[in-house]
Amino acid sequence: MGLPADPRSSPASVGTTAESGLIPDLVARIPWPRWALAATAAAAGTLLVAGLLCALCCCCRRSRRRKPRAREAVGLGSARGSTTAHLVQPDVDDVEPSPGGGQQWGRLQLSLEYDFGSQEIRVGLKQAVDLKAGDPGGTADPYACVSLSTQAGHGHETKVHHGTLCPVFDETCSFRVPPAELPQTALRVRVLDFRRFPEPEPLGELSLPLGTMDLRHVLEVWHRLGPPGTAEAEQTSELCFSLRYVPSSGRLTVAVLEARGLRPGPAESYVKVQLVLNQRKWKRRKTSARRNTAAPYFNEAFVFLVPFSQIQNLDLVLAVWSRSPRFRAEPVGKVMLGSRASGQPLQHWADMLAHARQPIARWHRLRPAREVDQALALQSRRRPPLPLPGS
Template structure:
C-alpha cells in the first residue's frame, strides 16, 4: 500500500502517458531559426511580409548599382571608337554628298547666309526725283556677343549723300527685328545709275561702340525703279570702315518731373579731326522751334578726344517737356580761324533713331541719369530737320 512513487512524477499530479521519441534526423524544435521565430511575439504572416519587402529592396539596390556601372562604362569609352569616319566606310558614299556641319558652312567661302537677310522696298518718284526706301524687317541675324542675342537697329544712307543718314529704332533682344520704317532721299535722275544704297545693321551699345552685324550695298542702277519693288537681300559681312562722319559725343540726361529740372552732363567726345583747334560743346534748348536757352563748356586744346565732364541744368516744366528740343553741338576753330559747328545731335519728340530712343528712355525713367554715345550729324541736316534758318555771316577780311 505505501510503496514508493515512480520517479519524475510530482506530488498531486497524475502520471501522464509516456512521450513518444523524436524522429531521427529532424531539428524542427531544436534548430536556431525556429527558436528565434518562436521568441518573436508576431504572427507568422507579418514575418513573411517583412521578408518579402527586404528581398524587393535588396533586388532594387542591386539593379541600381548595375545601371550606374553600365553608364560609367559608356562614358569612359572613347569617342573615337564610337564615331564612324567617312574614310572607314567602303561603299559608294562620298564626302561631298554628306551635309556639312554648321561651322563648316560659316567658315566656308560664300557663306552670306550667316549674316542674315533684309527685306526692303524701293520706289522712285520721277516728278520730285525722290526715292523712298522702306525697311521692312531683318531675319536670321548673327549675334556677335556672348548672350546669343542683340539689340539691332539699321542705318540707311546713299553713296552720293554720305552726310544724310536715317537710323531706325532699336529693337531689344531679338535677331529678327521688324523695322517697318520709311525714309526719303532726293536723288536726281542723272545721278541714279551711279548711286549705291547702303544699309548697315548694328548692335546697339549704350556706353561703347556699336557692333556692326551686317551690311547691304545695292547699286540702284542694277534695279528697275519703274514700279514699286519689294525684295529680299542677303546681308554681307560687316565692314570696318563706316561712312564719313564727324565724330561722336557722350553725354547723360536726367529729368525730374516734380521740380522740372533737366540736367545735361557733357562727358567726352571722340573721333574728331586733328585739324580742329580748341573744341567745345554748346548746349542749346529750344521751345516751340525757337531758341530758348544756351550754355557752353570750356574749350579743350590739342586733342581729338576732349574730356569735359561739365553739367548744366535747365528748368523745364512738365507741361512743356514735349515741346522742347535739345541740341548739342561741337564747335571748334578750323582753317578759317573762327569757331564753326563741327556736328550736332538733336534730341526730343521730333528726333529719330538713337536720339529719340535716348530721349524716350530719359522720360520713361525720371530722376535717373542715362548716358549714351551719339554720332554727330552734319549741321545743315540737323538744322533742316528742326526748321532752323541759317544765319548769314559777313566774310572776314582776307577770307
C-alpha cells in the same frame, strides 16, 4: 410508426431556400411598391451607363484634339516658310553665300523706288530675319541705319526693336539724288545692336550700287547681310553725352563727355547745349574749347531747371562747333532730342524719362546743321506788328 420526414426540413433544402430568398426578402422589407423599385433601378442603370459613355467621349475628344493641333502647327510653319520664299524671293536658296564665310548674318527685305520727277529715291525697310545674337542670352535689340555713299553725315535711323532677331521695321526714308549721280551712288544699310554705353554693336551690313539696278520699277527683294566692315566705311562724326532728369525738382542734367571723328588739324572744338521750348530758343550753355584733336574729351555737365509740365514741349539740341585760326567757327553737326526727334535720339530721350534720376549715356551721330534746323522749325522772337488804326 413515425411520420415521414418533410423534405423541406432538411438542412440542404433550408440553406438553398435561404440563399434564394435573400434578395426577395430585402425587396420585401423596403416599404415601396414594386413599380417604384423598378423605376429607381432603371434610372440608376441609365445614369451609370450615361456616365461611362461621357467619360469615354471625353477621352476620345482629348486624344483627337491633341493630334490635329500638332499637325496644324507644323503645317503652318512650313506654309509660312514656303510662302515667303516663293512670293518674295523664289531663288533665295540659290544665292551665293555671303563673304563672311560659313557664318550667317541674316537677311534684310528692302524696297526701292525712284521718282524721276522729284529726283528722290525712297527706301523701304521692311524686316530682317535670322540676325546674329548680340548677347549671350540669344537675343538682340536691333535697329537699322540707312545712308548713301555720296551724302556723308545724312542718313536715317529706325526705332529700336527689343529682344528679337527678326525685327519688323516697316519704315520708309527718302534721299534726293539727281539721275546723273545714280551710277556713282551706293546704298548702305547697317544693322546694329542697341547698347546704352559705350556704343552699339554691328550685326551686319549691306551695300547696293544703285547704278546696277533698274530703278524704273519698284523693287522689293531680300538681301543677305554681310559681316561688319564689308561695306565701305565712311567718316562720321559722333558725340557722346548723358542725360539725367529728376521730375520732382525739374533738374535736367546734360553731361557732354567726348566726341570723335572730327576734322584733324590746328583747330579747336567745343559743344553748344541749347534748349528750345515751344519752338523758341530758351536756354543755352557752352563747353570749353579743346585744341588740336579729332577726338576731344570734355566731361562737362550743365544743369537746367525744366518743370515736368514743360518737358513734353522741350527740344534739346547739342551742336559741335569747330574754329580754326584762319576761319570763323562753323558747326560740324548737331543732334536733336525730344518728343519730335526720331530714331536713336528719340530712344535716348524716352529712356531718360523712363529711368528717372539715372544718368543715361549714349553715342550719337552728328547730323548736318541745316537738316536739324529744318526739323526744329524755330519761330522768330519778334512780335507781330500792331494793327494800324482803322484796319
